[in-house]
Amino acid sequence: xxxxxxxxxxxxxxxxxxxxxxxxxxxxxxxxxxxxxxxxxxxxxxxxxxxxxxxxxxxxxxxxxxxxxxxxxxxxxxxxxxxxxxxxxxxxxxxxxxxxxxxxxxxxxxxxxxxxxxxxxxxxxxxxxxxxxxxxxxxxxxxxxxxxxxxxxxxxxxxxxxxxxxxxxxxxxxxxxxxxxxxxxxxxxxxxxxxxxxxxxxxxxxxxxxxxxxxxxxxxxxxxxxxxxxxxxxxxxxxxxxxxxxxxxxxxxxxxxxxxxxxxxxxxxxxxxxxxxxxxxxxxxxxxxxxxxxxxxxxxxxxxxxxxxxxxxxxxxxxxxxxxxxxxxxxxxxxxxxxxxxxxxxxxxxxxxxxx
Amino acid sequence: xxxxxxxxxxxxxxxxxxxxxxxxxxxxxxxxxxxxxxxxxxxxxxxxxxxxxxxxxxxxxxxxxxxxxxxxxxxxxxxxxxxxxxxxxxxxxxxxxxxxxxxxxxxxxxxxxxxxxxxxxxxxxxxxxxxxxxxxxxxxxxxxxxxxxxxxxxxxxxxxxxxxxxxxxxxxxxxxxxxxxxxxxxxxxxxxxxxxxxxxxxxxxxxxxxxxxxxxxxxxxxxxxxxxxxxxxxxxxxxxxxxxxxxxxxxxxxxxxxxxxxxxxxxxxxxxxxxxxxxxxxxxxxxxxxxxxxxxx
Numbered sequence: 001x002x003x004x005x006x007x008x009x010x011x012x013x014x015x016x017x018x019x020x021x022x023x024x025x026x027x028x029x030x031x032x033x034x035x036x037x038x039x040x041x042x043x044x045x046x047x048x049x050x051x052x053x054x055x056x057x058x059x060x061x062x063x064x065x066x067x068x069x070x071x072x073x074x075x076x077x078x079x080x081x082x083x084x085x086x087x088x089x090x091x092x093x094x095x096x097x098x099x100x101x102x103x104x105x106x107x108x109x110x111x112x113x114x115x116x117x118x119x120x121x122x123x124x125x126x127x128x129x130x131x132x133x134x135x136x137x138x139x140x141x142x143x144x145x146x147x148x149x150x151x152x153x154x155x156x157x158x159x160x161x162x163x164x165x166x167x168x169x170x171x172x173x174x175x176x177x178x179x180x181x182x183x184x185x186x187x188x189x190x191x192x193x194x195x196x197x198x199x200x201x202x203x204x205x206x207x208x209x210x211x212x213x214x215x216x217x218x219x220x221x222x223x224x225x226x227x228x229x230x231x232x233x234x235x236x237x238x239x240x241x242x243x244x245x246x247x248x249x250x251x252x253x254x255x256x257x258x259x260x261x262x263x264x265x266x267x268x269x270x271x272x273x274x275x276x277x278x279x280x281x282x283x284x285x286x287x288x289x290x291x292x293x294x295x296x297x298x299x300x301x302x303x304x305x306x307x308x309x310x311x312x313x314x315x316x317x318x319x320x321x322x323x324x325x326x327x328x329x330x331x332x333x334x335x336x337x338x339x340x341x342x343x344x345x346x347x348x349x350x351x352x353x354x355x356x
Numbered sequence: 357x358x359x360x361x362x363x364x365x366x367x368x369x370x371x372x373x374x375x376x377x378x379x380x381x382x383x384x385x386x387x388x389x390x391x392x393x394x395x396x397x398x399x400x401x402x403x404x405x406x407x408x409x410x411x412x413x414x415x416x417x418x419x420x421x422x423x424x425x426x427x428x429x430x431x432x433x434x435x436x437x438x439x440x441x442x443x444x445x446x447x448x449x450x451x452x453x454x455x456x457x458x459x460x461x462x463x464x465x466x467x468x469x470x471x472x473x474x475x476x477x478x479x480x481x482x483x484x485x486x487x488x489x490x491x492x493x494x495x496x497x498x499x500x501x502x503x504x505x506x507x508x509x510x511x512x513x514x515x516x517x518x519x520x521x522x523x524x525x526x527x528x529x530x531x532x533x534x535x536x537x538x539x540x541x542x543x544x545x546x547x548x549x550x551x552x553x554x555x556x557x558x559x560x561x562x563x564x565x566x567x568x569x570x571x572x573x574x575x576x577x578x579x580x581x582x583x584x585x586x587x588x589x590x591x592x593x594x595x596x597x598x599x600x601x602x603x604x605x606x607x608x609x610x611x612x613x614x615x616x617x618x619x620x621x622x623x624x625x626x627x628x629x630x631x632x633x634x635x636x637x638x639x640x641x642x643x644x645x646x647x648x649x650x651x652x653x
Contacts, residue, residue: 071451075451077450077451077454077455079458122638123634123637123638126637126638126641127637127641129450130393130450130454130591131587131591131637131641133393133454134393134583134587134633134637135633135634135637137580137583137630138583138584138630138631138633138634138637139634141580141626141627141630142627142630142631142634145623145626145627148623258580259462262458262462265455265458266459269455273451314470317466317467317469317470318466318470319466320462320463320465320466320469321462321463321466321467321470323459323462324458324459324460324461324462324463324464324466325459325463326459327455327456327458327459327462328441328456328459328460328463331445331448331452331455331456331459332441332444332445332456335448335452
């Protein structure tokens with residue numbers, strides 16, 4: 001009964017393998033494949049605006065997943081994710097300018113960012129918790145400063161033009177085509193992360209998070225896994241940033257500030273720390289939030305509220321405030337994030353008429 | 357001329373350093389009393405300075421009274437923040453608490469920008485003399501005042517923790533919460549009060565910087581600059597925060613000197629404290645005066 005369509009109430013798993021499987025029933029697998037197929041059809045009937053939102057969710061979701069591996073799975077907070085994301089973008093553009101084909105440049109940029117992430121992860125070998133948070137804060141400012149200075153690498157304050165994504169001589173730029181590129185990357189990266197958590201290394205990361213002293217006693221090498229988490233997280237950030245650079249066609253220092261790093265943190269807190277699916281849910285939330293505020297502000301245009309608060313001028317600040325507010329509200333009222341909500345909904349339907 | 361510049365920068369460094377020291381002390385106060393790393397410290401400066409500015413320009417209140425009212429307001433603000441936002445999070449993991457303060461920081465920074473705009477607003481002139489001659493060097497009156505105020509605050513802190521009843525209660529709580537509670541100290545009161553004091557004292561620093569440079573959202577950067585200072589001094593040492601603040605203040609200005617005279621990289625002084633921060637974390641993570649966490653496995 002390894003692959004039933006529906007699972008009966010209660011736990012009937014009798015082997016470790018059955019407990020670890022990603023798709024517990026055939027239905028979940030079918031849902032996933034169906035969902036991806038449906039998404040693959042999306043460019044046929046969605047407008048460019050919605051496609052660009054989906055693409056945004058895609059590349060930001062990859063980077064957010066990386067941060068979730070670091071913060072949610074290995075328990076180390078990082079306040080400098082945006083610069084690694086930016087580094088990936090710059091590295092990919094740099095490589096592509098030097099003749100590397102773009103698809104390979106994106107992967108290489110990920111690896112390059114991994115190296116940089118490992119470098120800044122060295123303090124992680126010695127310090128933990130809030131000290132590490134402060135070290136990553138320093139990394140944020142140091143790398144941001146580096147981006148402005150290193151003109152050979154980033155084009156300085158002017159930024160760098162990113163060549164379009166081409167594969168086998170076929171141009172993949174434009175929302176309709178680039179959507180598939182991002183979709184492939186998202187599927188591969190999310191499957192990789194889900195599988196990582198089922199391996200020895202993934203379990204070691206979780207052990208380090210839950211109780212590092214016990215983990216060390218059981219033979220988990222703390223230094224190795226803490227730095228490894230930094231490496232993996234930077235790899236994801238780098239890939240996300242590279243995808244962004246080739247989508248926009250331009251990469252600049254602007255916007256890689258600490259607020260962006262905090263937005264990544266907001267994504268994983270809203271989605272749920274330590275949940276692969278939660279990273280995506282949180283990203284969707286954070287991408288739609290500014291759009292929603294924008295829509296709300298234009299809906300209220302001319303009304304009394306608009307006149308009292310000057311919504312049009314204040315919209316950027318309102319968005320920033322909302323980011324801060326959702327972080328605080330989620331941490332106080334729903335610390336496990338949207339993923340937890342989703343699990344509750346699933347549990348409710350599974351037991352539907354009998355809730356207990 | 358270069359010597360003159362060096363001397364001027366050293367003085368500036370010391371003055372800025374004492375301000376870093378004061379903000380660092382406030383940061384350490386919260387950390388010691390309630391084990392919260394407060395990323396919203398800079399916003400205390402910002403809100404305090406804007407409040408004072410608003411009272412002075414819109415309501416035309418004399419500086420002295422405006423200053424006192426804004427301090428009282430910040431005290432209440434700090435108390436309210438602890439009770440409403442931080443209290444539900446007692447016992448939550450470090451990550452959640454840090455994230456909440458980051459959230460607060462973003463929220464209030466954006467709110468202040470929304471309410472008062474992004475441009476720096478000058479304070480109405482407070483001193484009749486703008487600059488004073490000290491040993492042939494031009495020093496702004498406001499800076500002199502800031503050093504005086506900072507030293508007074510430091511002395512006040514020393515007295516408060518050594519002799520006052522509440523200060524002793526705070527130290528006891530910082531030492532061991534359970535023992536303090538069993539001795540009849542209200543730990544909740546101590547937590548709330550530490551936030552109140554910290555907010556009010558930070559606001560003093562905010563107003564002082566505001567008088568010199570004008571009030572703008574750049575003030576909140578103080579809250580981030582304070583990290584190198586407190587890490588250098590040791591996160592849980594009040595004395596360390598003062599020493600760390602002075603060193604970082606001096607270092608910044610010396611970096612500025614080296615940069616402008618020899619290297620010509622530009623903007624070096626902004627970034628030097630963070631390199632120092634990384635180096636300290638690598639070689640001596642508990643700082644100069646901090647207590648070491650000893651763990652054996």
